[in-house]
Structures are given as C-alpha cells and as structure tokens.
Amino acid sequence: MKYIYNMKERVNHIRMLTMASLTLCLMASCSSDDEEEDLGNWIDKSVFDGSPRSGSAYFTIGNIGYSGVGYDGDDYLTSLWAYDMDGDYWSQKADFPGTARNAAVGFAINDKGYIGSGYDGLDELSDFYSYDPSTNTWTAIAPFPSTPRRSAIAFGINGYGYFGTGFDGDNDRKDFWKYDPSSDSWSELVGFGGDKRRAATTFTIGDTVYMGTGVSNGIYLNDFWTFDPATESWTQKLDLDEEDDYSIVRSNALGFTLNDHGYIATGTYGGTLQSIWEYDPSTDTWESKTDFERTSRQDAVVFSNNVRAFIGLGRTGSLYLDDLEEFLPYDEYDDED
Amino acid sequence: MKRILVAYTLIAVVTGLLFLRFTDFSYGTTKSKTPLHSEIFEVGDGYGYQILLEDKVLIRQEYIPILEGNRPFATAKNADRTANKVITKILKKESPILTISELKELQIPEFNLY
Numbered sequence: 173m174k175y176i177y178n179m180k181e182r183v184n185h186i187r188m189l190t191m192a193s194l195t196l197c198l199m200a201s202c203s204s205d206d207e208e209e210d211l212g213n214w215i216d217k218s219v220f221d222g223s224p225r226s227g228s229a230y231f232t233i234g235n236i237g238y239s240g241v242g243y244d245g246d247d248y249l250t251s252l253w254a255y256d257m258d259g260d261y262w263s264q265k266a267d268f269p270g271t272a273r274n275a276a277v278g279f280a281i282n283d284k285g286y287i288g289s290g291y292d293g294l295d296e297l298s299d300f301y302s303y304d305p306s307t308n309t310w311t312a313i314a315p316f317p318s319t320p321r322r323s324a325i326a327f328g329i330n331g332y333g334y335f336g337t338g339f340d341g342d343n344d345r346k347d348f349w350k351y352d353p354s355s356d357s358w359s360e361l362v363g364f365g366g367d368k369r370r371a372a373t374t375f376t377i378g379d380t381v382y383m384g385t386g387v388s389n390g391i392y393l394n395d396f397w398t399f400d401p402a403t404e405s406w407t408q409k410l411d412l413d414e415e416d417d418y419s420i421v422r423s424n425a426l427g428f429t430l431n432d433h434g435y436i437a438t439g440t441y442g443g444t445l446q447s448i449w450e451y452d453p454s455t456d457t458w459e460s461k462t463d464f465e466r467t468s469r470q471d472a473v474v475f476s477n478n479v480r481a482f483i484g485l486g487r488t489g490s491l492y493l494d495d496l497e498e499f500l501p502y503d504e505y506d507d508e509d
Numbered sequence: 510m511k512r513i514l515v516a517y518t519l520i521a522v523v524t525g526l527l528f529l530r531f532t533d534f535s536y537g538t539t540k541s542k543t544p545l546h547s548e549i550f551e552v553g554d555g556y557g558y559q560i561l562l563e564d565k566v567l568i569r570q571e572y573i574p575i576l577e578g579n580r581p582f583a584t585a586k587n588a589d590r591t592a593n594k595v596i597t598k599i600l601k602k603e604s605p606i607l608t609i610s611e612l613k614e615l616q617i618p619e620f621n622l623y
Binding site for chain 2: 253
C-alpha cells in the first residue's frame with residue numbers, strides 16, 4: 173500500500189486517534205467531579221514518628237514555627253522544636269528553662285516568642301519566659317501577677333502581649349491582662365463582656381484579634397468577639413451558632429490566619445473534631461472547609477504566618493499524635509498528597 | 510502504513526507511561542537498605558548534622574540541641590555521634606528529642622557541666 177490508501181481508511185484512523193486521545197484525557201481528569209464539596213486540601217508533612225505531644229505552646233516568627241513544652245502521655249516536656257516552613261525540616265532548640273508543663277500559652281511579640289502559665293501535673297503556673305530566635309536563648313520575664321492558670325489564651329499585637337481567661341485549678345476565669353515588654357510589667361484590662369472560660373482560641377486578621385470558643389462547667393461557649401488593640405476594647409460579633417448549619421462551637425481548638433481569613437480547626441465538642449471553619453471578616457460569616465485529613469484531635473499546634481499554615485501534634489483520647497499537615501484552603505481535596 | 514504504525518506505537522507508549530504514573534510503579538530503583546542516614550557539615554568554626562530519609566532532610570541541626578546560644582559541635586566526630594543517636598532513636602520509634610543525659614552519655618564535652 174505504501175503511502176497510498178483511500179480517504180475512508182484515513183478518516184477511520186483519525187477517528188481512532190481522536191478516541192484514543194479522548195480516553196487519555198479522561199484518564200488524566202477522572203478525579204474532577206462537580207459535586208458540591210468543601211474546598212481545601214491537606215498536604216502530609218510528617219517526617220518522623222515518635223515525637224507525639226499535646227498541649228504544646230506554639231508561636232510563629234517569620235517562616236519558622238516553634239513548638240515547646242507539652243505532654244507526651246508519660247512526661248511533661250521542656251524541649252523546644254523549630255519547624256522551617258521553607259526547608260520542611262525540624263531543629264531542636266534550647267530547652268525551655270522553666271518547669272516542664274502543658275496547657276501553657278505561646279505568643280510572639282515582634283521577633284520574640286513567649287511561653288508561660290500552664291500545668292506541671294500538680295499545680296497551675298504563673299511564670300513566663302521570652303525566647304530570642306536570633307541568639308537561641310531564653311530569659312525569665314516578670315511572672316504573671318494574678319492567679320496562676322492553665323488553658324488560657326494569649327496573643328501578641330502592636331508590641332504588647334495579651335493574656336486572659338483559663339482555669340486556675342478551681343474556677344474558670346474571664347480576666348484579661350496586658351504585658352509590656354519594654355517595661356517588663358503586667359497590667360489588668362477591663363471591659364471584656366464575655367463569660368469565663370478555658371481552652372478558647374484566637375486569631376488575628378490585620379489589626380484586629382478575634383476570640384471565641386472554649387468551655388466552662390461543661391458548657392461550650394458560642395459567643396464571638398473582636399479586640400481592637402488601639403482602643404483595647406472588645407466588641408461582640410455574631411454568635412458561633414448564628415446559622416443552623418454552623419458547627420463551630422468547641423474547645424481546645426486551633427485558631428489561625430491565612431490570606432486574611434480566620435480559621436478555627438480541630439478541638440473537641442463531646443468528642444475530638446476534624447472539622448475546620450473559615451471566617452470572612454467582611455461579612456462576619458463562616459464557611460466549612462475540607463476536614464483535617466488525619467485523626468481528629470484536640471490540643472494540637474498550628475504554625476501560620478498568614479501565607480502558609482501547618483497543623484499537627486495534639487491528641488485524641490489518650491493517643492498522642494506526631495504528624496503535621498499543610499492546609500491549602502482554596503485547593504480541591506486530594507487524598508493522595 | 511508506517512506512519513499509522515508509528516502513531517499507534519506512540520499512543521501505546523504514552524498510555525503505558527500514564528498507567529505507570531497512576532499506579533505509582535517505579536522501575537529500576539532499588540531502595541537503599543538504610544534510607545535513614547546523616548550528613549555532617551561545617552558551620553562557622555564547628556560542625557552540624559542533618560538527618561535525611563533518602564534525600565529528604567528531616568532534621569537539620571546547625572547548633573548543639575538543648576544548649577542555649579548558637580554553638581556548633583566542636584568536632585565532626587561529636588556531631589556524628591549525636592546524629593547516629595538520633596537515627597537509633599527514630600529507628601526504635603522513639604522521639605528524636607535528645608535529652609541532657611543522652612548527650613552526656615555520648616560524651617559531648619559541652620554537657621560535662623550538667
């Protein structure tokens with residue numbers, strides 16, 4: 173036949189080729205369906221087994237996330253680990269100089285990290301320390317002057333640290349305090365209109381801090397607040413159960429910020445949770461995202477710098493966890509990465 | 510006819526490659542028996558270590574763990590002994606966190622004071 177074959181045959185071959193190409197295209201795109209699923213993908217960043225801990229204090233400075241102290245099921249811990257988001261590796265840093273503890277708070281003011289308060293297995297604690305990443309050194313700062321406590325919340329903004337709520341061993345608390353690093357001193361703030369609570373969470377979008385969740389006497393709190401650091405005043409927002417399909421209420425959750433949206437993730441509400449909710453500050457509304465793809469958990473850690481966010485560690489019941497996952501809120505879910 | 514044969518062969522090859530890709534088939538790669546290993550590197554006037562799983566860095570330790578300050582290991586041997594301890598712990602499914610007593614046991618001189 174050589175090069176001479178009739179038109180009909182040629183058409184047949186073209187049809188076959190088209191069919192084959194279509195099949196290939198289908199194979200490559202078989203995972204894209206049009207169901208109404210929550211957006212958000214999780215990428216496994218776990219590197220080693222065997223470093224489980226929960227109730228760690230954490231803070232993020234630049235592209236490095238720090239996770240210190242905590243409880244591994246047997247021992248209270250003093251070690252400090254740093255996770256490099258760019259290199260995707262860990263380093264063991266200078267040990268926390270205070271008593272080993274969990275349920276401490278962690279926060280960052282400018283380029284320094286702070287860890288303080290918490291529980292050492294016997295007592296609630298009030299001592300605080302600052303960590304300088306550039307020199308890898310810890311310094312004891314003025315201890316918290318009021319009731320020692322655990323499961324409090326803290327955040328750093330505009331050069332100050334803010335610390336409040338928590339459990340003092342007998343009662344849940346509703347007081348808020350301000351730490352000024354320039355004078356190394358604490359002062360009490362007035363004006364928080366919410367109820368006492370423990371194990372609440374916060375996130376910061378721009379110059380506004382958002383605070384909610386937590387539990388007191390077995391009742392999960394549904395109020396949600398903003399804190400304006402310029403006026404140091406609190407304003408109540410729509411409740412966390414404002415809409416019927418919201419299931420945001422919980423305690424021992426994570427709060428973090430990504431692309432100027434707030435997130436509340438994992439935690440416990442009767443049982444441990446995998447769910448994650450995205451807050452839109454412009455509309456004061458919440459949207460459900462793809463569940464955390466690993467085991468549901470509470471008392472986990474999150475490293476976030478508004479550009480990237482990583483969630484891991486924590487515990488479910490008495491099982492202590494050692495994994496870490498990156499959260500990509502606008503990607504479609506893929507269970508194989 | 511030759512052209513047609515070439516076209517079908519190409520399709521077969523592409524389909525085959527796609528199949529291999531989607532089934533995560535890897536050919537010709539024999540996994541090293543000890544994929545977990547360490548590398549020692551110079552830092553300042555001392556040494557640090559990396560723990561790698563194949564070519565993925567898991568832990569990068571430029572400075573001696575636990576200690577305050579940015580102090581590299583004084584000798585490559587000290588860094589190597591410490592790195593091997595971390596690998597042993599990971600292989601035993603233990604936490605890779607080093608303790609003061611372990612570093613004393615490894616005779617890292619900076620821990621003689623403790």
